[in-house]
Amino acid sequence: MSVARITVLAGAAFCVASALGQATPPPADAALGRRVFIERCAKCHDENAAKPLPDGTSLVQRLAARPDLAAALASRTRKMTEAERRGLVLYMKNLVTNFRTQAVQ
Numbered sequence: 001m002s003v004a005r006i007t008v009l010a011g012a013a014f015c016v017a018s019a020l021g022q023a024t025p026p027p028a029d030a031a032l033g034r035r036v037f038i039e040r041c042a043k044c045h046d047e048n049a050a051k052p053l054p055d056g057t058s059l060v061q062r063l064a065a066r067p068d069l070a071a072a073l074a075s076r077t078r079k080m081t082e083a084e085r086r087g088l089v090l091y092m093k094n095l096v097t098n099f100r101t102q103a104v105q
């Protein structure tokens with residue numbers, strides 16, 4: 001096998017590895033999302049996003065009514081790192097799930 005051919009194969013293997021790396025990012029970190037929420041959002045929304053807003057609804061209640069959580073949070077998470085954004089979306093998702101569970105009881 002020629003050196004050129006080996007180089008091409010190595011390049012192809014690297015591309016596949018990179019593509020696989022992008023396809024499997026580390027799992028979203030809800031604990032990181034919780035820290036971010038407490039730091040930057042909880043003074044107005046409380047740690048559980050249930051603090052009443054001026055119209056009497058809460059953030060968690062509003063988010064429970066939205067079909068796409070990441071989209072609903074997009075304007076507030078734009079300046080965050082990828083890990084912070086994914087963690088926050090997962091933390092909010094867990095809060096929304098709890099809210100829905102309580103709402104049907």
Ligand code: HEC
Nearest residue numbers: 037040041042043044045053054055059062063072073076
């Ligand atoms: C200074 C207070 C304050 C802070 C800090 C704050 N919010 Fe809010 N947020 C509000 C208020 C008040 C509203 C409701 C505005 C309204 O009546 O539409 C709101 C609304 C929202 C909504 C819109 C919900 C909807 O669909 O109507 C989202 C999403 C949201 N906040 C997320 C966040 C996130 C995430 C953070 C932290 C990164 C954050 N907020 C930090 C006060 C705050």
